[in-house]
Amino acid sequence: MRILYLAGLGRNGSTIVSNVLGTAPGLFPVGEVRSIWSHGFGSGALCGCSTPIPECPFWSQVASVGGLDRGGAQRSADLHRQLVKLRHLRALASGEAPVDLENDLAEYLDVLSRLYRAIHEVAGCDVIVDSSKAAPYAAILAMLEAVDLRIVHQVRDARASAHSWTRRREHTDLQGAMMPQYPPWKTALLWNAWNLGAEKLRSNPYHRLRYEDFVGAPRAELRRVLDFAGFPDRDAQWVGERTAAIGGHHMVHGNPSRGMRGPVELRPDCEWAGSLPRTSEALVLAMTLPLHLRYGYGLGRPRPRP
Numbered sequence: 001m002r003i004l005y006l007a008g009l010g011r012n013g014s015t016i017v018s019n020v021l022g023t024a025p026g027l028f029p030v031g032e033v034r035s036i037w038s039h040g041f042g043s044g045a046l047c048g049c050s051t052p053i054p055e056c057p058f059w060s061q062v063a064s065v066g067g068l069d070r071g072g073a074q075r076s077a078d079l080h081r082q083l084v085k086l087r088h089l090r091a092l093a094s095g096e097a098p099v100d101l102e103n104d105l106a107e108y109l110d111v112l113s114r115l116y117r118a119i120h121e122v123a124g125c126d127v128i129v130d131s132s133k134a135a136p137y138a139a140i141l142a143m144l145e146a147v148d149l150r151i152v153h154q155v156r157d158a159r160a161s162a163h164s165w166t167r168r169r170e171h172t173d174l175q176g177a178m179m180p181q182y183p184p185w186k187t188a189l190l191w192n193a194w195n196l197g198a199e200k201l202r203s204n205p206y207h208r209l210r211y212e213d214f215v216g217a218p219r220a221e222l223r224r225v226l227d228f229a230g231f232p233d234r235d236a237q238w239v240g241e242r243t244a245a246i247g248g249h250h251m252v253h254g255n256p257s258r259g260m261r262g263p264v265e266l267r268p269d270c271e272w273a274g275s276l277p278r279t280s281e282a283l284v285l286a287m288t289l290p291l292h293l294r295y296g297y298g299l300g301r302p303r304p305r306p
Contacts, residue, residue, distance in 0.1 A: 001120050002148040004229050005138050006131040007198035009191050011164040012156040013211035014131040015255040016266070020222060020244045022251075023237035026126035027229070030119060031251030034132040037080060039253045042073030048251035058122060058250040066118030068111070079108040084136045086197055092139035093200050105140070113144050127229055131254065135197030142204055149205075152225060153198040155295050156211040158288040159281050162187040163272035184280040188287035195291055210295065218242050218266045242266045273301040 004027070006014040015031075022029035031048060032039075039045040040053040041063065047056040054060070054070060063070060083105060088098040097105040119128055132138070142149045162184040169179045182190070207228040214221040222236055237245040243265045285292060285299065 001116060001146055002127045002150065002230065003116065003141060004127050004129045004150050004152060004225075005141065006129070006152050006154050007133055007135055007138055007194075007201060008154040008156075009161060009187075009194040010133060011161055011255065012133075012154050013214065014133060014154050015251075016260075017152075017154065017209070017211075017214060017222075017225075018129050018131045018251065018254075019246050019249070019260060019264070020218065020236050020266075021129050021225065022249050023244055023247060024222075024226060024231070024234050026231065026234065027129055028119075028123040028125035028127065029129040029131070029249055029251050030123075031130075031249075032132045032253040033115070033119075033130050034080060034084065034134060034137045035253040036115070037073045037077035040073070041068070041070045042077060045253070048249045053252065056250060061122045062115070062118045065121055066114040068114060068118070072111075076108070076111050079104055079111070080137075083108055083140065084134055086136060086193055089136045089139060089197055089200055092136050092143075093203065095143055108140065109143060112141065116141075116144065116147070126231070131251075133194070135194065135201055138198075138201055138204075142201075150229060151198070151201045151204050151206045152228070153195070153201070153206060153208045154211060155195060155208065157272075157297050158188060158191045158284050158292055159276055160211075160269070160272045161191055162280060162284045163276040184276075184284050185287065188284045191284075191288055192291060195295075208295075212268065215266045215268050218244070239263050240265070268302070270302040 006017065008014065018029040018031065021027050040059065044052045044054065047053045047059060049056060083098065083101060091098045116128065138149065138151060141147060165182040165187040166184065168181060205228070207225065209221065209225060219238065219241065226232065226234055239245045243263050246260050246262060246264050248261070
């Protein structure tokens, strides 16, 4: 069972990448599966098909095949909150349980094993594309038997991330709920922590993808990801040099762009360069500079699109 796992900090473009990957034969995007308990079976949140997840035909069948009791969603959500923490990453990445959480980890692994096997069976896919992003969760998935976990570490310019996290956006799957907002200094801290966490997953097959490279040359970059996934003979559904034909899906949680359908043109997004205050940019750069440079980003601002 092959899982292509998109790691990194949120608002890094993983939803768009998942949407495009989902047009390639045999690849099935499921969104942020780590949220299936809190924003799925345990709530009325919408699936990517616009149906409440508890009523979605796909996820209902997954629950049935996996023997997953929806009444146990709260317990699974509690296990997730206890285990999926950055402070546990060192132990989890070594294949060990955090101190005093051995039984909880064993219980959670059993639940996840049934969940992903059911997804694989119901979807009938070759690859599950999971954009859960959190490194500790990926380390737990790596412990599942018969799982071929491949990490796509997706990064985005820290300044663009900081701008995105300041924007006010409504959740598309939770009516009336707003997506969280962070000040630039907090995003900088999280950007460092989540990207360094993703780098600790290198004991698994690992590929780094810069969001800016993907939207700059989507066909070439997606080809590299598909090669990494083990399917060099497959491709996404393109209707133009940089336009993908996005269809329906059953992705859980994620960015509002999860709802895109039809022909979608991929273009570089430089909005932050015209909106992020210079003082905020300087602060973010000062806090993230070593990784910022390691990932190949410069210090200048790109020119915003007209």
